[in-house]
Amino acid sequence: MISYFILASLAAIFLVSLPRSNLIMNVITQLHTLIIALLAGYLLYTDTATAYLWDSNLFIDSLSAYMIFISGIIFWLATVFAKGYNESLINTGELNPKNVRFFYIAFNGLLLSLILAFSSNNLALLWIFAELTTILSALLIVVLNAKENIIAAMKYIFITSIAMVFSFIGMILLFSLTKYGYGEATLRWDLLMQYAEDFPPELFIVSFVLLFIGFAAKSGLVPFHIWLPAAHSKAPSNVSAILSSSVISVGIYAIIRLFSLTRPNPETHDFASALLIAFGIITIGIAAFSMVTRTNLKKLIAFSSVEGMGLLVLAIGLGTETALFWALFLLGAHGLVKALMFLSAGIIHWQYHSDRADSIHSLFLLQPLAAVGLIMGGLAIIGTPFLPFFVPKIMILSQLGLRSIPLLFLVVLLFAIVASAFVIFLLRIISPGDDLPAKRKIPFSMRLPVVILFVIVLLLGLFFPDKISEIMQHMLEQLGWSM
């Protein structure tokens, strides 16, 4: 099964790297992403048991399929969006036409490395592919020729790579643990899950913390988050969408897997859970306060991604079945909502040639679709009922309440600050300005993804089919939260 994924991706990369027109490259990428999404969706729908490939170094279980599925969808939508958006970037001179091919190669390559990361059965491979996603994302950021993009990419590469080095130390420790415990050294997830019970807790804690540092940086947790707003705000909007929804999920994915390793071992589990909760709350706090005075739309959304990651880590750290269930759901929902917001931001950029609040105004008059998309995304993020964040938030908060009421209060207060920050910003950009610029027509290819995401987000909030809950339960089972 996995081989299909890899073959499709490799074929796409190959085809894109041959000299072709922009349109054909776009179509190939669309096909590629759609195939990936459909395959993963099929896997999810049929609940296929874990599949192994390549000496069991790669595998796909429900969690992997879920992550690939979400990434596939968002990559597809971002590709559709890219068709019109890239043209506009070329027109304004932000994108060099020579770089378009480079863009599509990196784009497809990023999806491939994400698939490999999500489906590696080996911590070391995950580490490597996670690093690869960093590099490819950095390339996608520098595809725009502004010097600022280079700085942003540098921040991204340095901060995450440095943290990943420490992760590697943790990995070596874990590796040696298995060797001395079981004779045969391994980093395979499935074997680690079996062995984890008997690891000496002290060393396990150390290796967990070191591993966590790397993946925390990858998912943009405070204090390793600083690359995230920089990179996400400088990248083209469709790239920001995939960065914010898929690429940072790699970190969370790894954290979920690592955390589920600690579960059989109470001492480690308690420590890990406290660590994650602490990081989650600090992240939410810093992100919330940082959002209040933001004047750059994409930075604002990026910070809300940081906040979302904080919430996810917090939920994972709580470690109860309910919390994890909703964290998994939230992981997907967060991706979709973020994609919606970044793509709307892309439309706004196309209209105003800027992401900054002081140049955006009269949004409702000029780009109602983008306004509605942003408002919808904002509403979803602040946890409005009938949108996908509401129930997960309440459930996670109720689990937090079981742990500590003051922390609960703190977190809810921080959420209120986040919500206010959104409203402050949105009210600013819909207000009338001095002069009304000409309304620019948005191409259909840019409108379609926003509409699709809008509908998905709305439906996901309104209806919660049993199938989804079944899939989530399945994932939990595979992670060791046996029912």
Place this chain on the structure above:
Amino acid sequence: MISDSLLEGALKALLVLIVISALLLLTRKNVLSLFRSYALQSLLLAFIAVVLYVQERKIELLFTVVLTVISKVILIPFFLGRVQQKISIKRDAEFRYIKPVAAVILSTAIIVIIYAVFAPLLRILPVTEIFILGSVIGISMTFMGLIVCYSRKRVITKVIGYLTMENGVVLFGIFLIELPFLIEMFVIMDILMVVMITAIMSFGMNASVEEFHVHLKSLRQWFKEEDASK
């Protein structure tokens, strides 16, 4: 056969040399000499691996030696040298947050701290004292590389810092356990990519980030956002 104590002595000597090379990286101002120090450090790493091979006879260690020599002693310094020629930076004399002398003192402190934290933990594993020392020095080197990353201005120096961190990890790895060849291979490739890309980007940036900043200052509009906040 070479006696164990001799090997142990050699290991100790190499470890001390490696620490010295890391300290050199913290203090040297000439960019070319930084590269040379890095190549030297990598070579020392290879020697350590050879010594360990002599001691333990594990074929994976030889792989490590070969990979290290090819990538870190030859390829990367050569590549960095090319980049340095193009951007024509000779010296990196500015330090931030910490002066070289203080950095040396801090590094010593870090070695002590890491020893205090890790040594008792590592003793859980069935390893000898020299291995523990090696691992501790490995982790400390990672931190020293990190210090290089934030205390030096030029991006090219930061890359050296990152590479030092990487060397630290390899040191830690070869003392504690050997990774499968494949993984090692991948990691090296990965690091090559990182180095290449950052180097190319720093090339794109022409100079240090700061000078860049000065250029950009003239384009006020880029920094409106900053002004608004003040």
Place this chain on the structure above:
Amino acid sequence: MINITLDMLFILATFLLLLAALYTLLFLTKKSKIVRGVSLSVALLANAILILISSSIVYSGTALEFNFNQIFPMMGMDFLIDRLAAFFILAVSIIAAAVTVYSFHYLDHYPQTRRKNIHIFLMNLFVLSMVYVVASRNMISFLIFWELMSVSSFFLVCFEFEKAETRKAGLFYFIMTQLSTVFLICAFVILYNETGSFELARASEMSSGLLSMAFISLFIGFGIKAGIIPFHKWLPYAHPAAPSNISALMSGLMIKVALYGLIRFLLYIFPATYLWWGILILIAGTVSAFLGVIYALKEHDLKRLLAYHSIENVGIILMGIGMCVIFTSYGLTALAMISLVAALFHTLNHGLFKSLLFLTAGSVISETRTRNIEEMGGLVKRMPKTAVLFFIGAVSISALPPFNGFVSEFLLFHSLFQSSLIPDPIVQLIMLVCLTVLALTSALAAACFVKAFGTVFLAAPRSEHAAQAKEASWSMVAGPSLLAALCIGLGVFSFQIFSWIGPRIGYSFPLPDMLPAVSVGAVLLLMIVIGFRLTDSRKPRVSETWGCGINSQNSKMEYTASGFSQPIINIFSFIYQPQKINKRYFMDIQETVFREGKVEIRMVRFFEDYVYLPIARTVQRISRWLYSQQNEVTLDPFIFYEFLAILGLILLVGVIV
């Protein structure tokens, strides 16, 4: 059998309301007024059905149960409408019906079609969410509809978002709403922790500390939404900014839904209530009532004045709730019931007359195009029907007999008079102080409405627009008329109504019978009028009266609203704290050449200046600081932080392990 049909009917009614909402979305860009007309008619029908159902439940007391778990499986949508809920639904649907009628023509003077349609959509959604908040049986669905209510009302407040003032109001409202949700969630989670379920049912024993914590959170949470001082500050901003039909709904209903929540939790969920809670609520209520009216007196913005009166009346309702808790803790259940009924009845009454006032104020404002009462005047001749309706509202809110406002305040006075039955002298004295303040409040309210009615409607018009004002269209008279009729009916026939409903609840209420006094008055009036007609048949002459020596009076000579409230402001200057601000600007730095100067006298806005703004500024300062920390162009600081963080983590691990 009858039960099944009732809940089907209820679902049908709410479904109709939803349909009415969605219908406008379907024809979003249609210019025709018919779209909104259809939607509003359907909503009116739905409200009528709701009135019937809820009044039958209030009368019979048989609860209604249903759920939507098939449609929304993970949300726990269970609903239960008992007598208390039905009472609130009754209030909601009556007022919503009147507002719906009013809205047929109210929006005509706004140009934006799409926005108007969205407005109607949101309005119906708003009413729907209020109905379901009250009907919720479970904290999750309570929260869902609570949030829906907040969000829809937030958008409604932002209707005229082009105005900076509206945006400010919207922001203020939104932040306070979020804060209210913060506290609610905390309280809900505390209860969930203790009981293990989100069900809104009587909780089993809880430790008193946690219980008090839950109470405090709930009190603050609901208090923010209800506009209790010191959490009131959003109210005088949001109500004026919103279109008047929305102000009517918000002031008449939404803040009542918050009070419903408080009552529901205090009396139906908490396993016990404590005396100090009652005292806290009573004092909070008294302070709100007093300061609300005090702030209202200085207002010249008609809708803001009404908004402050909402704070006052919420205070009065809270006093009733507080008395109820106090009496309950002494075991005086009959008195507790009277206080509770006083609170509930005042809730309904305030909803009626406040909506009436907001709606008529809306008519006036859309004619005169200003909210400043100093620019109105003389409207009693130009908008006679609106004037009469406003007058009825003014008399009711001033708690004058025989209108409904008096009846509920009477019940409250009565229960405060019973302080002699309480054994604790301190509590007695607190109650007496509250009694005095309540009397002061109602007298000041009367003064304030003399000012409001007098300045808006009486004497000669003070501006061009006021002089050319025309009577509002039929729907804008018909809607408020319904409310006005209820204001009179519930006042005059209060004794009869209560003696009819009392036995069904099992309590009797010591109301004075207003009917004999009214009929005696009517008979006497008839006698006097007939007597005059018989003795003197001359028609009264209309002419210029004495104008202090000036031939013809003009409107500049009239007594202004600020002049009217001046003595009271003077008497209570220790609360208003008028400040003189003297600003001078110079041409040069040495301050020798004077450019311009500004002197103003302003009242200290205590809560804004000393509570809200400092908090907001602190948040902003932290945010700015974080911003500047994170906005560096260079990499070094971030790698430095990373270094510190990692070293710190390793040290932490070393210490712990």
Place this chain on the structure above:
Amino acid sequence: MSVEFILYCLMNLGLVIVLAPLFISLIKIVKASAQGRKGPSVFQTYRNLMKLFKKEVIYSSNSSWIMRITPYVNIICMLVAALFVPLVFIPGPQSWFGNVILFLYIFALARFFMALAGLDAGSTFGGMGSSREMSLSSLTEPAMILVFAALAFVYQATNLFDIFITLSESPLMAFNPSLMLLAISLFIILIAETARIPLDNPETHLELTMVHEAMILEQSGRNLALMEMSAAVKQLLLMSVLINIFFPWGNTTSFTIPAIAGSLVLFLVKCILLALVIGLFESSLAKMRLFRLPNLLIIASVLAFLTVILEVFLP
């Protein structure tokens, strides 16, 4: 509803209408003789009223229906309120009338209309009067409520009929010393509510002092007569509340002609004495500045509050 009760109503109404103007003139006479003047005749107020009833009504062209209905509302309010205070005969416990709170709020209703009428014509004086009236009354009202709350505390009743019945059964209850404080409060309230010195000056039409007079400045003819009449009725009602609570002897509960005649005489005597006190009190004081008045009213409230404290802590 018994015949007795109907007769009570008619009698109370009749007495109030007949006696009210009398005490207006009486106080004037007392004041005049205190100043060494002769003063008007006892029937002067009756004559004034008769003359006004014959005069034509003139409305300002600015004025509206408020101006037209206010005199009627006022007099009706006062007459309905008159049913709440048994002057000489108490027909037994009543549920229809007599509630203290309703009694006070009927006055408030009348005042509300009067203040609006002051604003109606748009003249500066009217507005000034309304403004002052509403400001002062907002302080009088809590004082009154407090006084009656204190009474409710003492007599455990909120109905004037019940209080009077309790008193007529055991008149010695009125000797409660703390009630003296209440009597003082009620007296101050009486002064305030009837627009007398030091709060107001009913004699003059001066800008500085006018409160009540300013409001009715625009009224004319029989409307003015109705307003004057209502003021007189209000004064009498408040006086009789004061008298019947603090000097309750003589009130009868039996409906026989001798008993009623006896109590009527006693009532007249008590009223005349009170009028004397009011007149002397007025003559001995100067008009206070407007913004010193709150202090006086606060004193009234404090005294009532003291009563309650005495009752609460020394039962």
